[in-house]
Amino acid sequence: MERMSEALQRGAGDDLESRVKRAGGVLTIDLDAIVANWRLVTARLRPGSRCAGVVKADAYGLGMAQVAPALASAGCRRFFVATIDEGLALRTLLPEAEIMVLCGPFAGTEHDFLAHRLLPILNSPQQVADWAQFARRREQPLPAVLHVDTAMSRLGLNFNQAKAVAEDRATLAAVPPALVMSHLACADDPDHPLNSGQLAAFAAARTLFPGIEGSIAASSGIFLGPDWHADWVRPGAALYGLRPTPRSLNPMAQVARLQGRIVQLRDVDEGKTVGYGATHRVVAKARLATVAVGYADGIFRALGNRGCGHVGERRVPLVGRVSMDLVVFDVTGVPADEVRPGGFIDLIGPRQSVDDLARDAHTIGYEVLTALGSRYYRHYLGRTEE
């Protein structure tokens, strides 16, 4: 199966300058900012707690192939991915890293874990039993992470299931736990009663596995305070600049900038309508800029007649519906020399964070990042060459 990006690579004109000229949008990713965020989190931790890096979903859409080596060069040794394929891809990038795979093994994939030194996260009694059986067949103990569910009802052993594992000496001998982990449901709401309930449930589960390291906090959990840091924290969102503390200013450095290219400027008269469904009507003579990014690039349709862009410091409203490949901004009043065809409008930038864009789209920054499409020219700042 050949994907478009590969077909393109066989084409000509693939030098950097040509690719920028052809791009309808430019996504700039600051690897040094990601590293700074990893260090900022690390510096907040209680003594003895260490910081892994979550690079699942292609490093939240920003490019695992660039992000993971940057984190490793800053000292990150342990990484979390969601899927087996992501683990395999990360192994080729970082031969020495410790890689933990959140979905755990599916039937018939155990050899992939072993051959590529991926540590499975075992979520269910069946995954535990299957992995133990695999270890016994190999006649070698095969460490794994035990995932304990404390409120998500999503993945993980409940307390009784964890207890059964802890009391099963044969299983423990075959599967020495490398880590006991859980996951918070409401960490972004410091007052939510589930937080302390989960922490207590996690503590209870850990007593089943004395001497084994633990981890419960992802980005927002880290900012709940040192009680949550355990032995390992697992930030993802915070590394990529999303706000882990919804009630206060964002302590993280901004990582991404997204610029859409202006294809056409248009002066329209009062009464004209814009876009599909004619949902926006121009109420006074206006100047419109059509930009070459759309929902196929992750600019959600939910932003239609709601979102905005920026030209420098000036806010320009998004008018009409978002099209698949295009979006229109009202640039009336922006000085003529600041908008021109071929120029750019910021969709994510100094004046509009990923979280801001997400709010207008009725979602969260995580979804904005992971939806960023494959048609952008991706420009990496910072330590690509290390």
Next chain:
Amino acid sequence: MERMSEALQRGAGDDLESRVKRAGGVLTIDLDAIVANWRLVTARLRPGSRCAGVVKADAYGLGMAQVAPALASAGCRRFFVATIDEGLALRTLLPEAEIMVLCGPFAGTEHDFLAHRLLPILNSPQQVADWAQFARRREQPLPAVLHVDTAMSRLGLNFNQAKAVAEDRATLAAVPPALVMSHLACADDPDHPLNSGQLAAFAAARTLFPGIEGSIAASSGIFLGPDWHADWVRPGAALYGLRPTPRSLNPMAQVARLQGRIVQLRDVDEGKTVGYGATHRVVAKARLATVAVGYADGIFRALGNRGCGHVGERRVPLVGRVSMDLVVFDVTGVPADEVRPGGFIDLIGPRQSVDDLARDAHTIGYEVLTALGSRYYRHYLGRTEE
């Protein structure tokens, strides 16, 4: 820049069976259904009208590298793409096809068009002037498509701008029009008054360019009737199985099936909450299935506590929020032998079309398709080998 898919290819275990076993989701794409849809559209056209194929946005997320050759093998000779990069990628796939690029040339990309025989669609007076200047420098006429705006206020020349081009003999000599096109804003609403207004405006614009072929209808426009067929129609959505006729049954064959793999089954007691924010509370003893796809795979967060999947013919509600890599279904009442870890739940399939899923997510099927992520195992049925 290396993307994850490329890093993965260097890994081991890349045979088909291994890839299926590792996949959290399987996306099956029926190329024969796409071809059948292209033929169904072609058969509806008024005599003399011909059918192009729109394969922009990686063939609406379904894979241009597979879809475009399938359409070509069925007789499709003219293709529309959105971006220059898509044009270049398509040229490597189909050396003989006619390729029209909707965004037109950006400054400095004219040679890409010429070298790869891409026909630019000229949207603005500036694009016309720049392309004409390029042709004069090359001392050869360089055909292009003229895009006339008739209500979108998005891309295209307004009537006066088109008239100025038509009266400029030097420009017409340098840029012989290959096609005059426009685009409908409200074709999915047969009663919308803009439709007839746009058709009349398009007819007026075409009188400026006697003898030049015209095109105004995309998928829904085709189903408005033969008055809209002009010389060329440009279906995209309809080829991919989306309903072009929102008020009646879908005449198109279904193209896509999306199955998410069950990672874990869980029996939970009354009162337990599910997922982030604890937004779903189990009201009676329930059985939950956690499935390894999430919003990073294009399963929109907007589906949280709204969407559903199917096990066979049985509807299973999506409960709690959609996570990045996971989603939970309530499978209470589904016979135990029909849901098992490693098995699948349909997200798009015989009982739930792309349009159905889109409705639950407050969007349109187009956005569902173009958001389909890169982590699925993609399985193509039909004429891959032709």
